[in-house]
Amino acid sequence: MTALLPRRARRLASLAEALLTPHGMDRYLELIDPMLVRREIRGLVTAVRHQTGDTVTLTIRPSRAWRGFGAGQYVRVTVEIDGVRRTRCYSPSCSQHTRDGLLELTIKADPQGLVSRYLHEQAGVGTVLGLSRPDGGFTLPTRRPHRIVLISGGSGITPVLSMLRTLVDEGHAGEIVFLQYSNTGDDVLYREELAELVARHPGLRVVHAYTHAKTGAELHGFFSAKQLTKVAPWYRDAETFVCGPKPLMDSVRELFEADELSERLHTEEFTPPALTFDTASAEGQVRFARSGHEFANSGKPLLEQAEDAGLKPEHGCRMGICFSCTQVKTSGCVRNAKTGELSEEENVEIQLCISVPVGDVEINA
Template identity: 45%
Template structure:
């Protein structure tokens, strides 16, 4: 009975909110109501979802874990990601992070959300959060998205593999499985530099106590783990010799993801590999591509084509296009290619169909290109 009534309550609240916002808009014209509401509390904004940091944990080396309390419901599936925006020195930056499992957020969008952000040496946002995140700081949350989620029905055996900050989505999956009472066997391999670099250790210890869960900690720069060194086929053979017919979900650096793919491909089981990479693609500019001019039609700006991504060209030209992950995951940086040819820097694939929406963070111009930016 309760489940049938909840949607009507949500619709009523949504309708009341729209009426209130409409009335405020009329009274506050010509400005948006947010301009005045923010003076009272930034979380009162109606056009965006803001959240206040309530707790910060820096116990793990090289990462920061923080809890946010959103001003409105944010519902997500374990493994998905959420754009997080923050203003640094007057400039708004957006990056995409996977939240930890949260019962309320998964069920109906209620309750706090936990993020673990790994420190990247050249990362503007990750360094700022690592050094300055504290209770009271306000961030902005976008809409949850992503297809890196567990398939249904659940497999009776699963392998989860994470490396570095890639622990978050796969650990979220594991916590979600535990919460729904999943009894199938789950093997979780996590790769970190040393024991001190393992975040959310309490959650891992609690899950390791479950009879159907095996957690294997592997250290690449320490001999203390169950296994040592970087991932290879021997690791899977040691903890899951039956892996070739078992779905695997892996998130982490590009090298880790690539090695897992290679192992499964050698056994003809590449269709069982589900991946998400949190490392921007690396590529070498082809001198033959770096010719001509890239034009940003809406802005009336043009620049010499140097072969880097369209996003990098735009930023060098003084533009500030919307973007998030910078690695082709979040799809927040799409723009229409009006003319010319572009290369996907991850795959090398060329595309020249005009009027196509492309991700400017992973596409580089080949010769003359015009983009609607």
């Protein structure tokens, strides 16, 4: 019967039901309007556009709990899909000095990505998203360098474009080279916006490189020392920021290591760092309570152990950033593989991808 009521009536019915049960104020405000919540950060999609066939650009108005971000940082975006909350990390592409307070996210739809495909196909004006506080150390130094090289590949453009927009808004007086790699001309993101920034900044040079096309761009083929020297012959005296696919990141990193310039290179990683685990001395049992699976501790992170046992826990980055794999540890001790810290308390949330059991452990999953 409730499902047949008009939407407004259903909302009022939910509010009346909630009033009979003690909740925090945000619970009541959420029933009236999700954007009214005071403690959690929400974002209302106000515009949607598709720059390329496999990307979506969302303009988002954050709720009043939002306090801004630093160019290059990322936010965790939460959506509800089939009744389950899913979280992924995305970097805003707008300037940190946006006057209208709006955020802009550009997301590439991964054929295997649940959240990215959902946002690409389903997000529309009026969609409400969950947002986190900004995080990440891939940021411009407080004292802006005079010479800067920004290198990006594909959707990795978002954090470095945010840096560029921020620098232009600040009236940066130095030299900037923005080198953007795309497969072909059809895959170029923010072409018009980059041209507008060139018009605003006399010291900015934007260079497009196509990796899978032999014509149409200033550069063709994959990143090389020759290409970088051609567009930024002074790169050894600059600070360089790069974000993109692993092959691009590796190529840039190898060049800077060879030139003994690693301290001048700043990167945003898309792949998990290599972690080592002591599997030889592992002991105890791991139990996933709700699924009823129990197995001997192998010494690997809980996410890998669960997958080895045939389970399919929700996960995202596999490197302790996106919090998609967070579950409640009801008992036992785990070690954070990144920090070495131990978690011995009961009924606490842990990240399966970086949590290694120390003896017997039970997970409420």
